[in-house]
Amino acid sequence: MSEFAVWMQACQSRMEAVLGEVLPPARIAPQRLHEAMRYAVLGGGKRVRPLLAFAAGEVTGADPARVQYAAAAVELVHAYSLVHDDLPAMDDDALRRGKPTVHVEFDEATALLVGDALQSLAFEALASKTLADAPAAQLKMVQLLAQAAGSRGMAGGQAIDLASVGKPLTLPELEFMHIHKTGALIRAAVLLGAHCGRASDDATAALDHYAKCIGLAFQVVDDVLDAEAPTATLGKTAGKDAAHGKPTYVSLLGVARAKELAQELRADALDALDGFDAPAGRLRQLADFIVERSF
Amino acid sequence: MSEFAVWMQACQSRMEAVLGEVLPPARIAPQRLHEAMRYAVLGGGKRVRPLLAFAAGEVTGADPARVQYAAAAVELVHAYSLVHDDLPAMDDDALRRGKPTVHVEFDEATALLVGDALQSLAFEALASKTLADAPAAQLKMVQLLAQAAGSRGMAGGQAIDLASVGKPLTLPELEFMHIHKTGALIRAAVLLGAHCGRASDDATAALDHYAKCIGLAFQVVDDVLDAEAPTATLGKTAGKDAAHGKPTYVSLLGVARAKELAQELRADALDALDGFDAPAGRLRQLADFIVERSF
Numbered sequence: 001m002s003e004f005a006v007w008m009q010a011c012q013s014r015m016e017a018v019l020g021e022v023l024p025p026a027r028i029a030p031q032r033l034h035e036a037m038r039y040a041v042l043g044g045g046k047r048v049r050p051l052l053a054f055a056a057g058e059v060t061g062a063d064p065a066r067v068q069y070a071a072a073a074v075e076l077v078h079a080y081s082l083v084h085d086d087l088p089a090m091d092d093d094a095l096r097r098g099k100p101t102v103h104v105e106f107d108e109a110t111a112l113l114v115g116d117a118l119q120s121l122a123f124e125a126l127a128s129k130t131l132a133d134a135p136a137a138q139l140k141m142v143q144l145l146a147q148a149a150g151s152r153g154m155a156g157g158q159a160i161d162l163a164s165v166g167k168p169l170t171l172p173e174l175e176f177m178h179i180h181k182t183g184a185l186i187r188a189a190v191l192l193g194a195h196c197g198r199a200s201d202d203a204t205a206a207l208d209h210y211a212k213c214i215g216l217a218f219q220v221v222d223d224v225l226d227a228e229a230p231t232a233t234l235g236k237t238a239g240k241d242a243a244h245g246k247p248t249y250v251s252l253l254g255v256a257r258a259k260e261l262a263q264e265l266r267a268d269a270l271d272a273l274d275g276f277d278a279p280a281g282r283l284r285q286l287a288d289f290i291v292e293r294s295f
Numbered sequence: 296m297s298e299f300a301v302w303m304q305a306c307q308s309r310m311e312a313v314l315g316e317v318l319p320p321a322r323i324a325p326q327r328l329h330e331a332m333r334y335a336v337l338g339g340g341k342r343v344r345p346l347l348a349f350a351a352g353e354v355t356g357a358d359p360a361r362v363q364y365a366a367a368a369v370e371l372v373h374a375y376s377l378v379h380d381d382l383p384a385m386d387d388d389a390l391r392r393g394k395p396t397v398h399v400e401f402d403e404a405t406a407l408l409v410g411d412a413l414q415s416l417a418f419e420a421l422a423s424k425t426l427a428d429a430p431a432a433q434l435k436m437v438q439l440l441a442q443a444a445g446s447r448g449m450a451g452g453q454a455i456d457l458a459s460v461g462k463p464l465t466l467p468e469l470e471f472m473h474i475h476k477t478g479a480l481i482r483a484a485v486l487l488g489a490h491c492g493r494a495s496d497d498a499t500a501a502l503d504h505y506a507k508c509i510g511l512a513f514q515v516v517d518d519v520l521d522a523e524a525p526t527a528t529l530g531k532t533a534g535k536d537a538a539h540g541k542p543t544y545v546s547l548l549g550v551a552r553a554k555e556l557a558q559e560l561r562a563d564a565l566d567a568l569d570g571f572d573a574p575a576g577r578l579r580q581l582a583d584f585i586v587e588r589s590f
Contacts (some may be wrong), residue, residue, distance in 0.1 A: 024446055029471075033446050033454035084411060089382075089403035108384035109457050112407070113450050116379060119411065120445030123418045129439035135430035142422035142437050150415030151328050155408050158330035162404050176324075228537055 003085045004285045008051060015050045016042065018068045022125050036106045036114045037121075041079045045096035048218070048290065049074045049186060055200065055282035056207055060197030070141065070192040077149050078185055080118035083111050085158065091244070112253030119149065131196050133196040141195050148188035157181025161246070168246040175216065182222075183215035189284075190214075206272050210283060213269035218260045218290050223248040224255060229294065266291045299580045303346060311343045313363045314370065316423045317420050319574065324441035330434065331401045331409045332416075336374045340393035343513070343585065344369045344481060348488030350577035351502055357492030361426045366486040368421040372444050373480055375413035378406050382452065386539070402474065414444065426491050436490050443483035452476025456541070464542040471512065477517075478510035485509075485578075501567050505578060513585050515557045518543040519550060 001009075019041050028037040051070035057067035086093040086101040087108065094104050103111035126145060132138040147153055157180030164177060190211035192202060227250040249258040269287045273280040296304075314336055321330040345366035352362035381388040382403065389399050398406035421440060427433040442448055452475030459472060485506035491498060503585040523547040544553040564582045570574040 028453045030446065030454040030458065032458065033451060037446060080411075084407055087407065089407055102395075110454070112379055112382065112384055113446075113454050113457075115411070116375075117442075117446035117450040118480050119414050120441045120448075121451065124445060125439035127434050127441060135434050138434055139422050139437070142434070143419060145472065146415045146422060147484040148421035149411075150324065150419060151332060151408075151412035152323070153415075155412040155415065156325045156328060159405070159408050161325065162408075163325065201372070257365060 002214035004282075004289070006114070006288070007282065011051050012047050014064075014068060015047045015071060015075065018072045020073050022069070022076070022121065032106070033113055035111065035116065036102055036110050037118060037289075039099075039105060040083050040102050040114050041076065044099065045075075045079075047075060048286075049078055049189035051286055052186065052189040052211070052214070052283070055280075055286050056190040056193035057196050058275050058282050059207065060194045060199045060203060061279075062193065062195075062197030066129075066196040067193050069125050069129050070131055070196055071189070073122040073145060074185060074192060076118050076122035076125060077145065077154070078190075080115040080122070080159070081149075081154055081185075084115040085116070087111055090162070094115070094156050101278050114286045122149075126192075133198075137195060141192050144191055144195075145188050148184040153180055153184035153188075154182075157184065164247060165266065166245040167247070169252070171252055174247055174249065174252060178216060178219040182219050183212060186215035186218060187211040202275075206275055207283075209272040210269045210287075213265045213272065214287055214290055217269065218286070219292055220249045220258055220265065221293065223250045224252075224258050224262070225238045225294070227255060262291050299577075299584070302577065303584070304348050307342050309359075309363060310342045310366060310370065313367045317364070317371070317416065319369050328405065328408055328412065331397055331405050332413060334394075334400060335378050335397050335409050335413065336371065339394065340370075341588075342370060343581075344373055344484035346581055347481065347484040347506070347509075347578070349416075350575075350581050351485040352491050353577050354502065354571050354574045355489045355492030355494045355498060356574075357488065357490075361424075361491040362488050364420050364424050364565055365426055365491055366484065368417040368440060369480060369484045369487060371413050371417035371420060372449070372483075375410040375417070376444075376449055376453070376480075378413070379410040382485065385453070385457070421487075428493075428509075432490060436487050439486055440483050440488075442497050443479040448475055448479035448483075449477075452479065454572045459542060461540040462542070464547070466547055469544065469547060473511060473514040474507070477514050478507060479512060481510035481520035482506040491557055497570070501570055502578075504567040505564045505582075508560045508567065509582055509585055512557050512560035512564065512582070515553055515560065516586055516588065518545045519553050519557070520589070521545075522550060534550070557586050 023038050023041060025033045026038055028034055053071035053074060054064060054067055057064060082096060083102045085091050086096055087103055093101055095101065102114055123142060126142055149155065157177055160177040161181055187208065190207050194207050249261065253261065266287050270284055273283055318333050318336060319329045319331055323329055346364035348369060349359060349362055352359060377391060378397045380386050381391055382398055390396065393518055397409055415526055418437060421437055444450065452472055455472040456476055482503065485502050489502050548556065561582050565579055
């Protein structure tokens with residue numbers, strides 16, 4: 001296993017442990033809700049956002065013991081969005097991370113509450129322990145995550161996505177949607193990780209640019225995988241977007257040009273890291289991983 | 296109009312203005328989502344939680360210009376919970392505050408996202424402006440709201456409520472449910488308002504006890520009104536709980552004993568305020584208002 005793969009696995013194990021600690025135990029009332037929350041969050045996922053938070057923290061000299069809670073907060077928001085996204089009123093999906101979705105395994109009302117409670121838990125995780133030297137900086141992190149999750153971030157992106165079904169979007173419109181739907185939270189992961197350490201304004205701006213490029217690249221690759229990979233490899237229903245008449249980078253650009261675009265975005269992301277040299281090594285490796293991944 | 300009624304109306308107008316300012320304008324993309332968020336929050340509701348926050352702030356000498364954002368945060372969480380609670384997978388209700396519910400006026404997916412985005416907005420409102428002298432105290436407020444909203448607070452209460460449909464609950468079980476479902480957020484309203492000022496540990500404990508009593512009283516009165524008042528007065532579907540086979544204070548105790556219980560809880564709440572004298576005047580008036588209201 002490569003040194004990077006070892007690091008990635010260590011981060012993923014650490015994340016699993018922290019999420020397990022932050023989530024209420026299933027033996028505490030209301031038991032079924034807590035069981036469903038743990039089902040939704042634990043034992044799956046690539047943990048791309050936490051990996052980005054840990055890697056960004058390395059750039060700003062952040063203590064991983066702090067970064068892990070910021071990373072958990074972002075991952076909890078991500079997990080809640082998947083649970084709600086899979087509901088019948090939204091994408092109506094039965095499979096997620098190779099398991100039945102929460103509303104299939106439990107029921108719709110429980111899935112709704114699981115998502116709601118995971119979002120609250122994210123902010124609890126972000127506010128309950130010391131994660132930055134100055135409490136004011138930590139308040140700023142709360143504000144950042146709230147904006148990234150809200151109507152001008154992820155939830156807004158979902159709304160734009162819904163409104164776009166069956167409509168011919170232009171490339172700028174598709175990009176606008178993804179900057180909100182997945183980009184905002186990926187950006188939050190990088191910035192929250194960085195803010196656990198000492199991030200100058202210049203460093204923050206550079207990391208922000210990296211995050212924007214890598215966020216879009218992530219989505220372009222997702223679209224390519226959705227078009228090419230079999231369901232078993234993805235752990236979620238493949239070809240879903242095309243079947244729902246949703247515009248994707250592949251439907252707009254074709255597979256070949258979409259793959260090129262992903263490479264261009266990776267190059268842009270790496271350029272943004274030029275000033276950091278060695279400490280940004282993990283962020284560079286993650287850019288490669290995100291673009292080259294096959295799941 | 297009584298002096299108290301004038302104060303109440305002034306607080307409600309102020310709250311409407313602050314909520315209108317905190318909510319993104321409907322002309323900003325995604326327009327339909329923002330329109331639906333404003334529809335869900337503005338132009339209705341008694342604003343009981345904000346009133347409690349303002350009144351608690353008077354006890355601790357808090358600046359109302361700070362309290363108003365803490366109050367808005369709590370009200371946004373309350374508003375989101377109503378939108379999700381009304382969804383077909385939950386209570387499936389078509390009427391709220393005398394208007395069609397969000398999923399009826401818009402659609403289910405939009406209602407889901409409205410609730411999600413309102414919760415994010417609540418934390419944004421709580422973290423974006425200076426609301427306490429020490430940023431660490433404000434972080435504590437974020438933690439408090441997150442806990443009150445989450446699986447060991449309001450969302451947990453909803454889960455217990457769902458699980459109780461058609462089951463014979465004991466009085467302690469019913470109380471346990473309501474302490475979570477409505478009590479946690481009412482408690483957060485009082486404590487957040489207080490924390491905008493200088494709240495000693497003793498004062499916080501006394502206010503906490505007041506909030507617990509008044510939170511339960513609020514629910515007991517709700518059950519009495521649900522059993523007795525016509526739909527037009529309530530602005531929501533009356534007799535709903537009984538029709539759904541949900542246990543209520545009235546179904547467990549009968550109307551007469553439920554009314555007595557509300558009076559006992561008011562007396563307990565007022566006792567908790569004994570140490571504050573004059574500054575707690577508004578909290579006393581609110582206890583009366585909550586128990587005597589007819590809507």
